[in-house]
Amino acid sequence: MSRRDSGLVALLRGNASFRLLWTARLLSFSGDSVGLIALLLFTAGRFRSGLAVAGLMVAGDFVPGLISPIAGAISDRWDRRTVMVSCEVVQCALVTVIALTLPSLPLLLLLVAVQSCVAAVFQPASRAGVPSLVTDAELERANAALGFGTNGMDAVAPLVGAALLAVLSVRGLLLVDAGTFLASAALLLGLPRLTSHQRTDAAVPISPGPIIIAPPPPTARAAGWRTLAADAAGGLRYLWHDRVIRIVTVAFCAVVLFSAVDDVALVFLARRTLHGSNSAASLVYAGAGLGLLVGFLVIARAGSRLAAPVLILAGYAVASLGNLLTGASFAIVAALGFQVVRGLGLAAMDVGHGTLIQRRVPDALLGRVFSNVYGAVGAAAGLSYVFGGLLLDATSARVTLIVAGTGGLGAAALAAIALPRALRLAPRTATDRR
Secondary structure, eight states, X not given: OOGGGOSHHHHHHHOHHHHHHHHHHHHHHHHHHHHHHHHHHHHHHHHOOHHHHHHHHIIIIIGGGGGHHHHHHHHHHSOHHHHHHHHHHHHHHHHXXXXXHOOOHHHHXXXXXXXXXXXXXXXHHHHHHGGGTSOGGGHHHHHHHHHHHHHHHHHXXXXXXXXXXTTOOHHXXXXXXXHHHHHHHHHHTTSOOOOTTOOSSOOOOSSSOSOOOXXXXXXXXXXXXXXXXXXXXXXXXXXXXOHHHHHHHHHHHXXXXXXXXXXXXXHHIIIIISOOOHXXXXXXXXXXXXXXXXXXXXXXXXXXXXXXXHHHXXXXXXXXXXXXHXXXXXXXXXXXXXXXXXXXXXXXXXXXXXXXXXXXXXXXXXXXXXXXXXXXXXXXHHHXXXXXXXXXXXXXXXXXXXXXXXXXXXXXXXXXXXXXXXXXXXXXXXXXXX
């Protein structure tokens, strides 16, 4: 592919299977974003309790992390296309039940928790399926394309939700969400089978090194759910024994542990410290989203010229520096600009982690590794909200963001020492030989 045709649009135009996956994820994510707005409005309006809204967020964000080893094992055990289609159909059914019944709070939280767990199965299956649809050289571009599509919906979905609310009720928004899941499932049926043995360039060691936990043999797979727990344990063992993946996971969690609190602190910085309006606070929050979109476009254009480890380390540093400088800002416009910087770093982190894992991890373990890594990161984000919130109450938004940025930069510096050394000592993989 020529340099002129090396961007995101060219990849989507030239690869029909990847285009189906990209479109399906875009539809599903946009519907889910609109559905979340509907659920928040319904919960706040019906139950009139901040605790109820907090419970909704816990059910949607924290609970899925508890099943991450099992979620990844499911996507590695069965055909990933079948797993994704099944997850979308189940999510459609669950959201439809919520829309038609508008249930009591306990039942609502239960249904949202179940739906979120189903989504937690879908995500590693979709990430693990990417290397089967694109060439190794296109992985950075493909991951950037997926990131651009889904994160773009973060910016667009609130506007879409607001427009739809002019003509639809909360129940109607939820039914729209259910419809997007069904449309996504229909698109995913057009993909080829994505079984774990399909990838021929899987990252398997060619010299002694980390312990590789082999996937169960076909006879064990046929046993169904009986060995699912063993598969989940195998994924955790692989995460621990592969030094490169272990370092990346710990570093990723450390950066998030410091930095995730920015989502809480920004509103206080904009409103109290910088004396801005609600609109100004919203604008500051939009900065990171803008940076994400720009970052994904740049990475998609650069393609494989940006190595995954470089993207990861640069992402840690740039995102953390963005938070540090945001905390030091003395004007709304400066805070906005530094949040754009933070978004650039987040885009590099997203693409770098996805590409490194896809290249290094054996295909039969990809789902488990993705699920475990991002499950751990989700737990780190939850802790960041707790400890960061305590720091915010004890000090100020400015201090909290400066501490978050400084801690993130420290974690980035340690990762910059440990990761290159681990990569030098690690055995080469099948893709490294190219």
